[in-house]
Amino acid sequence: MKNGLPLAIDVVEAPASKIDAVDFENLVFGNVFTDHMMMCDYEDGEWQTPRIQPYGPIQLEPSAKVFHYGQAIFEGMKAFKDDEDQVWLFRPEANIDRFNRSSVRLAIPEFPKEVFLEGLETLLNLDRDWIKQGFGSSLYIRPFVIATEPGVSASPSKNYKFMIICSPAKAYYSGEVRVVFAEQFSRAANGGVGFAKAAGNYGAQFYPTNLAKQEGFQQIVWTDASTHEYLEEAGTMNIFFRVGDKLLTAPISDRILDGITRKSVIALAEEFKVPVEVRRVTVKEIVEAAEKGELKEMFGAGTAATINPIKGFGYQGKRYELPEQENSYASFFKTKLMEIQYNKAEDKFGWRYLVKEK
Known part of the structure; x- marks a missing residue:
């Protein structure tokens, strides 16, 4: 130019x-x-x-x-x-x-x-x-x-x-999605390029994801590189956890992608009075919530998948299945997002952008 x-x-x-x-x-x-x-x-x-x-x-x-x-x-x-x-x-x-x-x-x-x-x-x-x-x-x-x-x-x-x-x-994922919590591999480290959509971020995750698939999982939920104690994001999505009626998701950082769908879900949660906490989420608390029956849902959020429910997870050789929810948050937020995207509902946030015919 x-x-x-x-x-x-x-x-x-x-x-x-x-x-x-x-x-x-x-x-x-x-x-x-x-x-x-x-x-x-x-x-x-x-x-x-x-x-x-x-x-x-x-x-x-x-x-x-x-x-x-x-x-x-x-x-x-x-x-x-x-x-x-x-x-x-x-x-x-x-x-x-x-x-x-x-x-x-x-x-x-x-x-x-x-x-x-x-x-x-x-x-x-x-x-x-x-x-x-x-x-x-x-x-x-x-x-x-x-x-x-x-x-x-x-x-x-x-x-x-x-x-x-x-x-x-059409749909990005077909069939049920189950994830494994990473214990050894990490997607990104402090000071790195995790926040960027760098091609290498995705190429580097293929190998550990292949190992997870051999165990019957479709994706990995990455943990922090320092301690592997904190849950950060899934392979191609940001991730949300519903514990009781509260929604939890990790804060963005130089390791975690600032997902457009992620921040749209947070805004919708606040609009519809769904309790949401943006904070570091530990592996320990999610495993304990699952064991107590308090972990109601997990779902991924991203452009390709929009909202993708996660049916279960694995950690340290154990598998945890999540209960079916009659009125799931995943379904609710996906519907609300799509109603805005397809111009079927009021867009209070100004998110829609009309492509004018020329």
């Missing part, structure tokens, strides 16, 4: 859509992508002209620094379509702010918020037909930036590529 000013977005439309070949009732999360993508390169100390073009492969040098030093961050967002065929985003500015906080932590230039939003709206309008109506249907949006400068010297890249790709989505 010359002189810091956004330039017009160059648009090259796909010659034909591949939408008719997609079975929208049987989607595997993140496997199908829309007709177009957004791209913008950082060169000579500034972001260049953004462009939208047909979705397809990109070319990189084998020595591109993203492959060697992991300078890569991303975000997760969703677009929703209401009964009137209007398209909505949910708290997009919070995602963009977090995207840029992640960039700063990995020494990547921040991307201008106005250009991000303008480009995203243009992209969503081009691929509007890929956004389907109905609860549970959405368009998952994946903005990311990678280091593209050729060279294997251990230093920040001088060149970057910002991109947005989109994927129609």
Whole structure:
């Protein structure tokens, strides 16, 4: 962007859509992508002209620094379509702010918020037909930036590529979810990059998650790196515990992601007078609550899954199953969130963002 000013977005439309070949009732999360993508390169100390073009492969040098030093961050967002065929985003500015906080932590230039939003709206309008109506249907949006400068010297890249790709989505998890409390591995440490959506955070958790899956669990709930006494977040979600009628969740820190869905649940809890405590939660108190029958629910919160109930957990070789709740908090908060996202309820918080047709 010359002189810091956004330039017009160059648009090259796909010659034909591949939408008719997609079975929208049987989607595997993140496997199908829309007709177009957004791209913008950082060169000579500034972001260049953004462009939208047909979705397809990109070319990189084998020595591109993203492959060697992991300078890569991303975000997760969703677009929703209401009964009137209007398209909505949910708290997009919070995602963009977090995207840029992640960039700063990995020494990547921040991307201008106005250009991000303008480009995203243009992209969503081009691929509007890929956004389907109905609860549970959405368009998952994946903005990311990678280091593209050729060279294997251990230093920040001088060149970057910002991109947005989109994927129609149904449910993220299918089937019941059970978790294991981490006793050995940790997701992040003090002073690290746990608060950022750095690609390496997710790559590093695959191995311990695979070990958990071998034991019959779907995810890990990470504990703090220092003592493994405090519960922090699940593999792809922030996590909530319902003890009695009280909702507990860990505070954000430089280890824990500032989840958009997480803080929306906290705001809804306060709105509907559900007692909520944001504080450090110990493994010991949750195990004891489970043994006494006081642990009523656990659920994850994140963009991809929205709200995902957790049926049970494991710790030190023991397994704990949670009781079925007739009026669960997980179901309540998921319904309230989706009613706002799909424009079926009043948005007192100003979270909805209308994507205007152009």
